[in-house]
Amino acid sequence: MMIPLLKRDFTACIRIFLILFAVICMYTVIIIYLYDPEFAHILNDYQELLPDLMAAMGMTGAATNLLEWIQVYLYGFVMLLLPMVFAVILMQKLLTGYIDSGAMANLLATPNSRRQIIRTQAAAAVLWMAVLMGAVTLVGIISAGALFPGELDLAGYINLNASTFLLQLLICGIAYAAACMCSESRQYYLFGAGLPVLFFLIQAIANMGEKLEWLKFFTIFTLLPCNRIAQGVEGVWQYNLAMAAGAAALFAFGSIWFEKRELYI
Amino acid sequence: MKNTVIELSDLTKDFGNHRGIFDVNLSVEEGEVFGYLGPNGAGKTTTIRHLMGFLRPDAGECRMFGQDCFTNAAQIGEKRGYLAGEPVFFSDLTGEQYLEFTAGLRRMKSRKRMHELMELFEISRFGPVHKMSKGMRQKLGLICAFMDGPEAVILDEPTSGLDPLMQGRFVELILEEKKKGTTILMSSHLFEEVEKTCDRAAIIREGEIADTLDMRKLAAKRxxxxxxxxxxxxxxxxxxxxxxxxxxxxxxxxxxxxxxxxxxxxxxxxxxxxxxxxxxxxxxxxxxxxxxxxxxxxxxxxESLEELFLQYYDTGEHGPKGENR
Missing domain, CATH: 3.30.70 (Alpha-Beta Plaits)
Known part of the structure; x- marks a missing residue:
């Protein structure tokens, strides 16, 4: 691990982190603040009235308690999309930016191997995502505790965020592999951002109707066991394991590719 | 017999359409200052990218300190400084912060040489990278290349963007490093700096070494x-x-x-x-x-080297091979 590079990664990403963290916090606090078992019925009515629209926004399932409420209205859209944006920008800053601009040449000219460099950047990405998800979880717990003391199923909420973290790591893995393979930012965005967005759209369509439900087998978002966690159903760990394994495989693949590739810098 | 620091044997990288480098053979001995001359697009930077371990040869070998440049880039990096053709730095840092960052990555203990070099190039304060002129960035790159007391330095067009006074300072620096026994390979299309600093020079043309010349013998023949x-x-x-x-x-x-x-x-x-x-x-x-x-x-x-070498720059025939070896 290269400490000076890790420090550099921190300063390079702090601004985008703060922006996205602030937006996610705002949503989290507002959604928790809006929790009202009565209001939940109204939204349930909306789901009955406009099932396709609500489903496309990832808002499916009845919310009978605070955890379900949070799961339905945050973890179907905001908590999928915003950390995804963070992951894509993170990889641009940690890898593609260096390769595209040629600054990677300066890193490689120092007595540090490609392996050390790429592992440092992978570690920085995982750390940043962990910090984001950790901080958001804390904000959720604190605001739920302040607004509705004792209402939130803490273990369930932490599990929900842990699984979401693994899903975001999987997205990081896609962006990371794309960043390791591409030489230009355009190419990187095409694959590193394009694929996760495509998966997201497929999931939105799959949510909409029974006829299109088979599409769920073609998106990574199916691996997020939101409903199971919220409803306290068994079998969450298999999903977590699958996401962790996928992320690890993508990170390993990207690293090996980067170590062997040719760099026109 | 001196050690060979840089050794290219039959180095080939074919990009198709006769672009790339073909069967490049070079050896630079310890303490030698070696010029690498050629017009734009002749293959100078491609050769240097192989020396830096950024590219992998299609055929042939590329070694520094007896080690393969691609697989042992980090070990070679301990003893080697580098200046890119168009050095890029992080635009949100100041020059000083960037030097400190590089010093950290190189695990440098002393900052003495860094300050000496800043003095040589008459820099009291760098300021932010994004506001720097081309010449200023070049100086920053040169300080990065030399501040760790390297045994060998690879320089890609080191004086581009420097004013005549600073070009003079650069020549001073090279001569000083030469006295210390530093091995230097520099690509250039400016003959003057090569003429003033190099012991030998190779001329590359359309990816092939047209000639390798001993500058002292050449001077006598001039x-x-x-x-x-x-x-x-x-x-x-x-x-x-x-x-x-x-x-x-x-x-x-x-x-x-x-x-x-x-x-x-x-x-x-x-x-x-x-x-x-x-x-x-x-x-x-x-x-x-x-x-x-x-x-x-x-x-x-x-007679300037330029006048001597003009023959290699014409697109037609190759120069008189071996005449000045």
């Missing part, structure tokens, strides 16, 4: 260029006619190859009242003739 001014054009023509009766006055421009009446002297051109001559060997006979011809003014300079 001709002088005499420019003689006469009172008027007629006097100049008269002088040329006496010197070389076969000179073609209509074109007033000759190949400068064929020797005139005096051994070692040939006419390059005759324009108005000026005559340009190349002279190799003792000038006594020429001087006598010039004084008899009532020369008004005479200036003498050494």
């Amino acid at each position: 001709k002088k260029i005499y420019t003689a001014k006469f009172t008027d054009a007629e006097a100049a023509k008269g002088f040329v006619r006496r010197l070389d009766p076969s000179w073609d006055m209509r074109t007033a421009d000759g190949p400068g190859q064929k020797e005139a009446g005096i051994p070692g002297v040939s006419v390059i051109r005759c324009l108005e009242n000026q005559v340009e001559l190349t002279v190799f060997g003792p000038p006594a006979a020429l001087l006598k003739m010039l004084s008899e011809a009532n020369v008004a003014d005479l200036s003498v300079r050494a």
Whole structure:
């Protein structure tokens, strides 16, 4: 691990982190603040009235308690999309930016191997995502505790965020592999951002109707066991394991590719 | 026998359409300053990318300190400094912060050399990278390349963007490093800096080494260029006619190859009242003739490497191989 590079990664990403963290916090606090078992019925009515629209926004399932409420209205859209944006920008800053601009040449000219460099950047990405998800979880717990003391199923909420973290790591893995393979930012965005967005759209369509439900087998978002966690159903760990394994495989693949590739810098 | 620091054997990288480098053979010994010359697109940077371990050879070998440049890049990096052709730094940092960052990555203990180099290039404060001029960035890159006391340095067009004063400082730096025994390979298309600093130089043309030259031997073989001014054009023509009766006055421009009446002297051109001559060997006979011809003014300079190498830059034939080795 290269400490000076890790420090550099921190300063390079702090601004985008703060922006996205602030937006996610705002949503989290507002959604928790809006929790009202009565209001939940109204939204349930909306789901009955406009099932396709609500489903496309990832808002499916009845919310009978605070955890379900949070799961339905945050973890179907905001908590999928915003950390995804963070992951894509993170990889641009940690890898593609260096390769595209040629600054990677300066890193490689120092007595540090490609392996050390790429592992440092992978570690920085995982750390940043962990910090984001950790901080958001804390904000959720604190605001739920302040607004509705004792209402939130803490273990369930932490599990929900842990699984979401693994899903975001999987997205990081896609962006990371794309960043390791591409030489230009355009190419990187095409694959590193394009694929996760495509998966997201497929999931939105799959949510909409029974006829299109088979599409769920073609998106990574199916691996997020939101409903199971919220409803306290068994079998969450298999999903977590699958996401962790996928992320690890993508990170390993990207690293090996980067170590062997040719760099026109 | 000195150690070989840089060794390229039959290094080939084929990008198709005759682009790339082909069968490049070079060896640079410890303490040697080696120039790598060639027009744009000849393959200088591609060669350097192999030395830095950014690219993998299609065929042949590329070694520094006896180690493979691609697989052992980090070990080589301990002892090697590098300046990129177009150095890129993080635009949100100041120059000082960037130097500190690089010093950290190089695990440098002392900052003494860094400050010495800043003094040499007359930098008291760098300021933010994004506001730096091309010359300033070049200086920052040069300090990065040399501040860790490297045993070998690879420089890709080191003086581009530097003003003449700083180019002079650069030459000072290279000569100082040469005394220390640092091995340096620098690519360039400026002959002057190579002429002042290098022991040997290779010329690359369309991806192939056209020639490798020993600069000391070359200096001994170098001709002088005499420019003689006469009172008027007629006097100049008269002088040329006496010197070389076969000179073609209509074109007033000759190949400068064929020797005139005096051994070692040939006419390059005759324009108005000026005559340009190349002279190799003792000038006594020429001087006598010039004084008899009532020369008004005479200036003498050494033939530049540029004039010597011009032949390699023409797209047609290769230069006279081996002549100056």
